[in-house]
Amino acid sequence: MRQTRVVITFHGTTEAMAWENACQANGLPGRLIPLPVQISAECGLAWLISPEQKDEVLQRARQLRLHYQNVVELT
Amino acid sequence: MIYLDQAATSYPKPPQVVEAMVEALQSAGNSGRGGHHLSLEASRIAFRARMELATFFGAENPSCIAFTANATESLNLALFGVLHPGDHVITTELEHNSVLRPIYILEEQGVEVSILPADPQGNVDFSAQLPKHLRPNTRAVVVTHASNVTGNLVDMDLVGEFCREHGLALIVDAAQTAGFYPYQLEDSPIDILCFTGHKGLCGPQGVGGVYVRPGFAVRPLKVGGSGIMTFSQAHPDQMPEALEAGTLNLPGIAGLMAGVKYVNSLGLEEIRQRELELTHYFYSEVTKIPGVRVYGDFSTKLRCPIVALNVEGFESSLLSQLLAEEYGIYTRAGGHCAPLMHGALGTGEMGALRFSFSHLNTREELDTALGALRALVLGKGEDDL
Numbered sequence: 001m002r003q004t005r006v007v008i009t010f011h012g013t014t015e016a017m018a019w020e021n022a023c024q025a026n027g028l029p030g031r032l033i034p035l036p037v038q039i040s041a042e043c044g045l046a047w048l049i050s051p052e053q054k055d056e057v058l059q060r061a062r063q064l065r066l067h068y069q070n071v072v073e074l075t
Numbered sequence: 076m077i078y079l080d081q082a083a084t085s086y087p088k089p090p091q092v093v094e095a096m097v098e099a100l101q102s103a104g105n106s107g108r109g110g111h112h113l114s115l116e117a118s119r120i121a122f123r124a125r126m127e128l129a130t131f132f133g134a135e136n137p138s139c140i141a142f143t144a145n146a147t148e149s150l151n152l153a154l155f156g157v158l159h160p161g162d163h164v165i166t167t168e169l170e171h172n173s174v175l176r177p178i179y180i181l182e183e184q185g186v187e188v189s190i191l192p193a194d195p196q197g198n199v200d201f202s203a204q205l206p207k208h209l210r211p212n213t214r215a216v217v218v219t220h221a222s223n224v225t226g227n228l229v230d231m232d233l234v235g236e237f238c239r240e241h242g243l244a245l246i247v248d249a250a251q252t253a254g255f256y257p258y259q260l261e262d263s264p265i266d267i268l269c270f271t272g273h274k275g276l277c278g279p280q281g282v283g284g285v286y287v288r289p290g291f292a293v294r295p296l297k298v299g300g301s302g303i304m305t306f307s308q309a310h311p312d313q314m315p316e317a318l319e320a321g322t323l324n325l326p327g328i329a330g331l332m333a334g335v336k337y338v339n340s341l342g343l344e345e346i347r348q349r350e351l352e353l354t355h356y357f358y359s360e361v362t363k364i365p366g367v368r369v370y371g372d373f374s375t376k377l378r379c380p381i382v383a384l385n386v387e388g389f390e391s392s393l394l395s396q397l398l399a400e401e402y403g404i405y406t407r408a409g410g411h412c413a414p415l416m417h418g419a420l421g422t423g424e425m426g427a428l429r430f431s432f433s434h435l436n437t438r439e440e441l442d443t444a445l446g447a448l449r450a451l452v453l454g455k456g457e458d459d460l
Contacts, residue, residue, distance in 0.1 A: 012303045012316045013107035014138050017122035034110030042311065043303045045110055045118075 002075070006054045007033070009041035009069040016045040022064050029053045039072050076403045077440045082223055082251060082381050082431035083407055084273045084280060089337040092278060092330045099329035106323050107302030107316075117325050124332035125315070128284060131335050132268065133259035135289050141318035142284050142328055146250040147173035148296070149269030149285035152318060153246045154178060154217065156293035157267070160185030162214035165205065165243075168193040168415035169222045169229070174248055175415065178217070187212065193419035196372045197225035205237045215244035220252040224416045224427065225371030226354070226381030228256070235264030244291070250274060251379050254338055255347055266291050272327065275346075275433075278334035282327030287314060295320065341434065349434040350380035357382050357430060357441050364449050370420045370427055380432040383411075386452050391428040394451060402447040406430050 008030075010016040020032055030049040035041055049057055051073065058071065078086045099120055104113030106121045125137035134140060143149045154177040158164055164181070166174060168190055182188045189208040191199050205216070216238050221228045231247065238245040246267045249256075253268075254275020260268060268286040272278035287293055298310035299320040311317055338346065358373050366387035371378070385391055395408035409426040410417050417423045430444065 012311065012313055013118050014122060014125065014315055017118050018137065020119075021122065021126075032110060032115055044107075044305070045115075 004051050005074045006049050006051055007036060007039065007072050007074060008047040008049070008057070009035065009039060009072065010043040010045060010047075011067070011069050012043050013045065015067050015069075016043050016047070019047055019061075019066050019068060022061075022066055023047070023057070026060060026064065028057055028060055030057060036074060038074065039070075041069050043069070076405065077436075077443060078405050079430045079432060079436065079440070079444055080405050080407045081433040081436070082226075082274065082379070082429065085275065085277050085433050087435070088279065088330075089277055089334065091337055092333045095333035096279060096326040096330040099326045103325050103329070106325055108300075108322075117323075120325060120329050120332070121323055124328045124335075127332050127335045131258075131339065132253075132270075132286055133261050133263075134286050135261050138314045139260075139286050139289060140284050141287065141315035142282065142323055143318075144281055144324065145273075145283040146248060146269050146271035149271075149283055150174055150217075150246075150248055151177050152285060152296040153267045153269055153293065154181060155296055156318075157215055157244055157246065158186050159214075161187075161212060163187040163189065163210045163212045164214060165189045165191065165208050165216045167191040167199050167218055167229075168419045169197070169199060169219050169227075170217075170413065170415065171219065171223055171248065171250065172412040172414070173250075174217055174219065190415065193416065195419065195421060197222055197227045197370060197416065197420060198372055199229070201230065201233050201237070205234070209241060213241070213243055215246055217246040217248070219248040219250070220256065221379040222371070222413070222416055223251050223381070224383050224411050224413050224420070224429065226251075226379035226383075226431075227372050228252070228375075228378055231263070231265070239264045251381075254334075254343070255350065255379060257343055260286055260288075267293070272331035272334060275338070276331060276334045277337050278331035279327050282324050282331050284331075285318065287318070289314075293318065297321065346434045350432055351376065351378070353432045353436055353438065353441060354378065354380040354382060356438060357432070357445070360441075360445050361430075361448065364445075364452055366452060370422065381429060382431075383427040383429040385422065385425060385427050386448075389452065391426050394428050394448070397451055398444070398447055401451075402443070404444050404447055 103117035106117035253270035271283035391408040
């Protein structure tokens with residue numbers, strides 16, 4: 001069975017790049033992937049993390065004032 | 076060869092600019108067009124360049140910066156994107172055709188236009204002229220920060236204060252000042268700053284950009300592929316994608332980023348002081364040559380590194396040609412795409428011979444150019460040339 005994945009979507013490429021840049025600078029987990037086809041979002045890039053990493057990443061994102069469009073769990 | 080045409084494009088380019096462009100060609104795909112390594116690398120280069128420029132210009136965030144081909148595209152984008160029929164716009168005789176020609180088209184479309192006159196020294200009396208031309212439907216003031224003919228700087232604090240007071244958009248042509256004059260856009264009254272990458276920023280030709288204040292709406296000049304919102308009929312309206320339809324000039328952007336880093340590594344203040352020192356030295360020496368008339372206001376220390384002149388009895392184009400052919404000294408003669416400026420200076424028929432400098436020029440080069448000009452002027456009359 002496929003593991004549950006969490007993807008964070010973005011409004012645009014620049015927003016996704018700002019996210020990646022901040023995550024890498026702050027040691028946060030995850031990586032950019034092409035937007036999974038089952039998700040609708042404005043940007044074709046998404047940030048992939050595991051469900052266990054979700055709370056930590058989103059909390060730090062708020063502190064860092066990072067913008068994103070949505071958070072989606074894929075099973 | 077002595078290159079004194081830095082206001083046209085800076086030369087030579089720093090080696091790191093060339094290296095960055097080659098590396099981008101070898102390592103990057105298409106920015107914002109996929110999630111594979113090459114595409115992501117291109118997006119990262121574009122983002123890092125945005126960050127570099129946003130920091131350099133003191134902008135609120137990297138999304139305020141959209142890439143364009145040059146200052147002309149940025150100005151077209153700003154003017155056609157902000158002004159509508161029925162609006163009134165104020166501009167000046169200092170402007171380059173990259174401002175004037177879009178404005179003439181807009182005028183045909185129903186935009187009202189006021190062009191503030193310049194005096195024979197190339198200055199505009201903004202304190203007196205702006206209130207005189209203000210109308211209820213005035214939407215924007217578009218003005219160059221420095222004339223590309225005289226090098227005179229515009230007092231942007233004064234113009235900006237007027238714009239803020241009256242709720243006008245302020246659109247600035249920074250073609251000659253980006254990489255020379257320090258900006259802190261977040262705290263400034265400038266709503267849109269149009270710049271090119273290949274002059275003071277030391278980048279390659281074919282890349283420039285536009286700063287747009289967050290929340291300030293600009294209708295795109297072109298729409299199409301953006302890498303986002305594929306299934307929407309409408310082009311995205313968020314910055315910077317809103318103003319960047321089509322594939323970005325990634326090698327150019329990489330080169331521009333390297334250029335900005337180079338400028339930062341030397342220090343903008345140091346560059347400016349060096350260029351001003353060369354400019355004032357050249358001015359003081361060239362005015363000693365009989366028959367030379369320099370245009371512009373040299374009473375203020377701070378100005379762009381440009382000295383435009385004519386020599387009595389000589390065509391500017393002929394002098395420029397002879398300097399190039401006989402001495403290997405490159406200058407620019409003619410109208411410099413600024414017809415109204417030349418009209419105000421009284422050089423509408425003949426244009427002028429423009430010398431422009433960068434921090435890479437030396438006093439020895441200027442002495443050689445001065446010697447050559449002196450020899451041409453004193454050694455033989457135009458009939459002998």
